[in-house]
Amino acid sequence: MPRAETDVSTVGTAGSNATRTKTDAKGAETICPSNDPKHAVLLRFKNRTALSLGNAQTRLAYARVVPGLALRYGFLFHAVTATTLLHDRALTGAQVPQHDELHHLGQAAALLNHRLSTKIVAAERDAIWATSAYLCASTIFNISTTVRQHTWPLKSSNQSSLEWLTMQAGLRIVWQMTEMDRQDSAFSQIEPTTPPSSNCVHPTEPIPGINGILPILVTLCGLDKNSTGENNPYHTAASRLTTLLAVPGTPDNVLTFMVFAGGMKKEFRALLHKKDPRALLLLALWYSKLFHSMWWVVPRARLECQAICQYLGEMRVQERGFQQVLGVVRKASETLELTCVAELVDLLPRLPVEKKVANGPTSMKVEMFWDGY
Structure with missing residues (x-):
C-alpha cells in the first residue's frame, strides 16, 4: 500500500504563519498551505521556475525535491528565492535587479562558500548541489547591460566578464564533492535514471x-x-x-x-x-x-x-x-x-x-x- 503522507517539517514563525511540508508516497516533500511569505515564493518556484531550469528528465525531480530541501537549508532557500525573483524579472521584462533579489543571491553565495570551505555533511549534499546549479543559472542570466556597446567583448575585460564560465567550471568540482551520481541522492530516488545534469557537468x-x-x-x-x-x-x-x-x-x-x-x-x-x-x-x-x-x-x-x-x-x-x-x-x-x-x-x-x-x-x-x- 502507498505510504501515507506525513507532516515532516515546520519552518517559519509559530502558528498559522508556519510553512509546512509533507512527504508523499515517492518520498518527495510537498508544501502545505500557510500564510508565510516563503510559501508563495516556494509555490512559484515549484509550479513555474523549477520547470524552466532543466529538461524533461530533470525538471519534475527538481520541482518535487528542492522545495522541501529549501525549507531545511538556508543557503538553498536563498538560492531558490533569488532564482524565482530573477524569473519574475525575466517575465516582466524589468532590467534593474531588485534589492530582495540581490540580497538573496548574496546570502546564497556566502552561505554556500562557507559550506564548501568545511567538511560537507552527507545530508546536505543534494542541497549544496542544487544551490550551486541555481547560482550558475542566475549568473548566466545576470548581465549588467542591455546595450551592445557596453557588452563583452566590446567593453574592456574585467574579472566578472566571464564569471559565468568560471561558475560552470566550478560545477564540475561541486558535482564530485557532493557525489551526485550516488544511489541515495533524493533526485535519484524520484528520477532513478541518469543522475540529474551529469552529462552537462561531466x-x-x-x-x-x-x-x-x-x-x-x-x-x-x-x-x-x-x-x-x-x-x-x-x-x-x-x-x-x-x-x-x-x-x-x-x-x-x-x-x-x-x-x-x-x-x-x-x-x-x-x-x-x-x-x-x-x-x-x-x-x-x-x-x-x-x-x-x-x-x-x-x-x-x-x-x-x-x-x-x-x-x-x-x-x-x-x-x-x-x-x-x-x-x-x-x-x-x-x-x-x-x-x-x-x-x-x-x-x-x-x-x-x-x-x-x-x-x-x-x-x-x-x-x-x-x-x-
Missing part, C-alpha cells in the same frame, strides 16, 4: 583526430588527424559544437547545450579571456543555437553573440574560412534564426585555395580595422 571527452568534426571547423581551427584537446585548444570545442549544431535549439535541450560550457577546457577559457578571434567565433556559434532556449540563457546568448560579431567584424582576420563562418553567425544574430548546419557544411567547397594553418592559436593573422591609418 561530458564524454571527444576522440582524437578530426573524424566527425564539421570540415569547416577543421579548417578554421587548424585541426588534423593528430589533434587532441591537449595539443590544440580548439579541438574539444569544435568537436562538441559539431554535435550540438545538429541538435534543435529548443528549451528542452538546454542541458544538452550546456555540455559546451560545462566541459570547456581551461586553455580555451584562457583564449576567451584574451579575446582570441577563433575562440570568440566558436563561442558565438554556440550562442547562436540558444536564441530560443530557456529564459536564463537567452538574454546573454543574444546580446553577447551580437557583440562578438561586431567585435570580430572590426578585425580583418585572414585565416581561411573565418569570414565565411562569421557571416553565418552574424546572419543568425541579426535574424535570431537558428543556425543551419547546412549553411556551414556548404561553406567549405566555396572557400579559396587552402593556406597552411598551424595547429594552435599562434598562427592567427589579425589586423585591427584601424591598422594602416
